[in-house]
Structures are given as structure tokens and as C-alpha cells.
Amino acid sequence: MSPLVLHSRRRLTPPAAVALGFLALIAAGTLLLSLPFCSWHGHLGLVDALFTATSAACVTGLTVVDTGSHFSPAGKLVLLLLFQIGGLGILTVSSVFALLARRDLGMGHRFTLSEDLRTGGIHGLRRLLLGVVSFTLLIEGLGALLLHLSAGPGLGAGRHRAFAAVFHSVSAFCNAGFSLYPDSLARFLERPLALLSVALLVMLGGLGFLLSFEILGRLRRRPRRRHFSVQGRIVLVGSLVLWLGGTLLFLWTERNGALAQQSPGRQLLMAFFQSVTCRTAGFDVFAQGLLSPAGTLGSLLLMFIGAAPGSTGGGVKVSTVILVLLLLRGYFAGRIRVDVAGRSIPDTVLREALAVMSAGLVMVVLGTLLILLTAHVALDRAAFEVVSAFGTVGLGVGLSAELGPAGKLLLVVIMFCGRVGLLTVALGLAGGWRERHFQLPPEAPMVG
Numbered sequence: 001m002s003p004l005v006l007h008s009r010r011r012l013t014p015p016a017a018v019a020l021g022f023l024a025l026i027a028a029g030t031l032l033l034s035l036p037f038c039s040w041h042g043h044l045g046l047v048d049a050l051f052t053a054t055s056a057a058c059v060t061g062l063t064v065v066d067t068g069s070h071f072s073p074a075g076k077l078v079l080l081l082l083f084q085i086g087g088l089g090i091l092t093v094s095s096v097f098a099l100l101a102r103r104d105l106g107m108g109h110r111f112t113l114s115e116d117l118r119t120g121g122i123h124g125l126r127r128l129l130l131g132v133v134s135f136t137l138l139i140e141g142l143g144a145l146l147l148h149l150s151a152g153p154g155l156g157a158g159r160h161r162a163f164a165a166v167f168h169s170v171s172a173f174c175n176a177g178f179s180l181y182p183d184s185l186a187r188f189l190e191r192p193l194a195l196l197s198v199a200l201l202v203m204l205g206g207l208g209f210l211l212s213f214e215i216l217g218r219l220r221r222r223p224r225r226r227h228f229s230v231q232g233r234i235v236l237v238g239s240l241v242l243w244l245g246g247t248l249l250f251l252w253t254e255r256n257g258a259l260a261q262q263s264p265g266r267q268l269l270m271a272f273f274q275s276v277t278c279r280t281a282g283f284d285v286f287a288q289g290l291l292s293p294a295g296t297l298g299s300l301l302l303m304f305i306g307a308a309p310g311s312t313g314g315g316v317k318v319s320t321v322i323l324v325l326l327l328l329r330g331y332f333a334g335r336i337r338v339d340v341a342g343r344s345i346p347d348t349v350l351r352e353a354l355a356v357m358s359a360g361l362v363m364v365v366l367g368t369l370l371i372l373l374t375a376h377v378a379l380d381r382a383a384f385e386v387v388s389a390f391g392t393v394g395l396g397v398g399l400s401a402e403l404g405p406a407g408k409l410l411l412v413v414i415m416f417c418g419r420v421g422l423l424t425v426a427l428g429l430a431g432g433w434r435e436r437h438f439q440l441p442p443e444a445p446m447v448g
Contacts, residue, residue, distance in 0.1 A: 209311070
């Protein structure tokens with residue numbers, strides 16, 4: 001096959017459409033959040049409004065002001081809409097409205113939507129779209145009901161309680177991590193069912209819609225295949241390993257630190273919740289600054305890996321990391337091909353996985369360096385905030401609010417690239433791929 005290179009096109013490519021859609025959502029959110037009626041006291045400055053809108057639209061959760069006390073009910077509603085649309089994807093939401101208005105989706109729109117949802121094809125998109133929205137509203141509704149019933153007085157009373165339940169349910173399923181309380185969800189440590197409900201919402205959102213539908217199909221005893229797809233196996237096994245491994249890691253590293261003075265049952269709950277929320281959710285039940293060095297490094301790894309492709313989460317994605325590890329194992333074992341569950345993984349997919357992971361590492365390193373140059377902060381604090389922004393996690397050590405305009409704008413760029421995807425941004429700027437009809441003479445430089 002001929003190699004592929006980038007080129008410019010007049011037609012709006014799918015990556016460009018995805019990127020522009022998020023930019024439009026961020027711009028609208030910035031405008032609304034900067035208006036006086038969205039804040040209790042005056043209005044939010046332009047840079048802070050842009051930061052908050054980007055954090056919400058990119059389902060990150062990093063904040064520069066206290067969400068519960070600064071924003072009015074209108075401002076909180078704007079935030080909810082931003083991370084609901086950002087979690088589903090603006091193309092998904094706009095397509096559903098088009099279908100409800102009985103408008104047909106053009107072929108170009110179908111291809112763009114297919115790439116955004118990672119479906120691998122354009123067949124059955126209408127049914128998939130309606131399924132995604134129905135599944136989302138059902139899970140978020142059940143989650144809100146569970147929180148309303150189990151969260152206790154800490155959630156509030158009356159209409160505020162109902163809105164808080166919906167707000168946190170949507171925030172959890174979309175892996176946004178926005179909370180109405182200054183201590184995030186620490187106030188619910190006495191309510192294990194409430195925390196487990198949030199954790200379940202985060203896990204479902206992080207698995208992705210396609211895998212969730214695949215699991216539901218098997219539970220209905222009508223699977224289209226005898227076994228899970230290769231994608232499903234990779235994501236499901238990888239996620240289970242990360243959830244369990246993260247829980248054991250935090251139990252071990254934080255037993256005399258962040259989890260000290262807690263009962264064994266409480267320690268298990270907090271370690272499990274930290275393991276889940278590090279996978280792009282952003283809620284916390286203790287201050288992240290209390291983590292030990294080993295716990296901090298574990299959190300950085302989980303945040304960088306992130307959730308599943310086609311999910312509401314971010315990061316380089318669990319399937320990317322697993323494919324790179326399988327590729328390395330194959331090299332060390334002297335094997336050229338990578339096989340998973342009786343299937344051979346194409347070289348183009350492996351190259352894309354390497355590109356995504358390498359680009360992510362470069363962005364994290366450069367972002368951390370630039371933060372250190374713009375603000376006099378410790379390396380671990382800068383790295384934690386940058387990885388949290390890139391993985392669209394939202395766990396923080398309070399650095400975002402301390403940064404000047406340059407530092408905040410840098411995190412805005414990192415959050416955007418982390419949510420949309422570095423390759424999507426690059427392809428959107430370059431105009432897509434083009435097949436080159438000639439090949440240059442090969443020459444192999446030394447590596448390693």
C-alpha cells in the first residue's frame with residue numbers, strides 16, 4: 001500500500017467538523033458564563049469564563065472559582081448543558097435534533113458522525129443515535145434518583161436537592177467531575193451507597209456506548225456474536241485491571257497517608273473511588289495534595305490512560321495503551337504481528353496507537369514545562385494539573401486558580417486537545433489524509 005500523507009482540502013473534513021463543533025460550544029459557553037446573570041457576584045472575567053466553559057464542554061472539571069457559591073442557578077444550568085452536550089458530543093446532539101425534526105442526515109454528515117462515535121461505518125447510525133441518547137437519559141435519570149434517595153441531608157433539600165441530584169448524576173456519567181460543593185463529594189463518605197452510585201455512573205460513562213450496548217445485548221441473551229468483539233474485550237479487561245489495580249495501589253500507598261485514621265471499610269471505599277475517578281471523572285473524597293509520592297504517580301498514570309474510545313472520558317484511552325504494550329511484547333518476543341483473541345491487529349491501527357500515545361506524552365511534558373516557565377510552582381503540582389487537563393479528569397491540587405492568564409490559556413489548549421484528540425486536531429488543521437502515488441527509496445537509520 002502507498003503511504004499516507006496529510007494535505008489540505010476545501011471540503012470540511014470529519015476531524016475539522018468535530019474540532020469546530022467543540023470550539024463553537026466553548027465559544028457559546030464562554031459568552032453565557034461571562035454574563036452577569038450567570039454569577040451571584042458581578043460577572044466572570046473573560047479568561048476565567050473561557051477556562052470554565054472549556055472545562056465543562058471538554059468534560060474536565062478543573063475550576064478557577066467555586067462552582068456552588070459563584071454561579072447562580074442560571075450559571076449552573078449552563079454548566080450542566082455544556083458538559084451534557086460535551087459528553088455526548090455536539091455532533092451527536094445536533095444529529096438527534098435533526099432526526100427529531102424529521103430531517104435526513106446527508107452522507108457527509110453520516111461519515112463525520114461515524115468518525116466521532118468511532119462506529120467503524122455509517123450503517124445503522126439513526127438507531128445508534130437514538131439508542132445513545134435514550135441510554136444516556138435513562139442512566140442519568142436512574143442515577144439522579146439513586147442520589148436523591150441515598151445522599152442524605154448533604155445533598156440539600158427541596159428543589160435544590162432535586163437539581164443537585166441531576167447535576168451530579170449528569171456530571172458523573174459524562175465524566176465531567178463538576179460538583180456543587182467545595183469539598184467535592186467528601187461529605188458523602190458517610191453515605192457509601194451515594195458514592196458507589198456516582199462510581200457506577202462514572203464507570204458506565206467511561207466504558208463507552210458501543211461496549212455498553214454490547215454488554216446489554218449479551219445480558220438479553222441475544223448477542224450478535226458468540227464472544228465480545230476484540231475492541232470490547234480489550235476495553236473491558238483493561239478497565240477491570242485498572243480499577244482493581246488502582247484500588248489495591250491506593251490501599252497500599254495511602255494506608256498511612258490520605259487514608260489514615262479511616263476504618264478498613266472506609267479505606268476500601270475511598271481507594272476504590274479514587275481508582276475510578278482518576279479514569280477521567282475528577283470527583284474526589286480527599287484532597288489530592290495528601291497523596292504520597294507513589295499515590296501521586298499512580299494517579300498520574302491512571303489519568304493519562306483515561307477511559308475507552310467513544311466514551312464520555314478522555315486520556316489516550318485504555319485500548320491505545322494495551323495495543324502499545326502488546327506491540328512491545330511482540331517485539332521482545334521476536335514476533336512481528338500483534339494478535340488479540342484470534343484476530344490480527346492491522347499495522348495502521350498499531351501506528352495510530354503509537355502516534356496517540358507519543359503525542360500525548362509530548363503534550364504532557366511540554367505543557368508541564370510551559371507551566372513551570374509561567375508560574376513558580378513545584379514540579380509535581382504542575383505535572384498533576386497538566387495531566388489532569390490532558391486526560392480531561394479534573395482532579396487538581398488548586399493550581400488552576402493560582403495561575404495567571406497565560407497559564408490558564410495553556411490549560412485551555414491542553415483540555416481542548418485532550419477531549420477532541422491530538423490526531424483529530426492535527427488532521428483538522430491539515431485537512432485529512434491523502435494517498436501518495438509514489439514512494440521514495442528506503443533507508444533505515446539506526447534506532448535504540
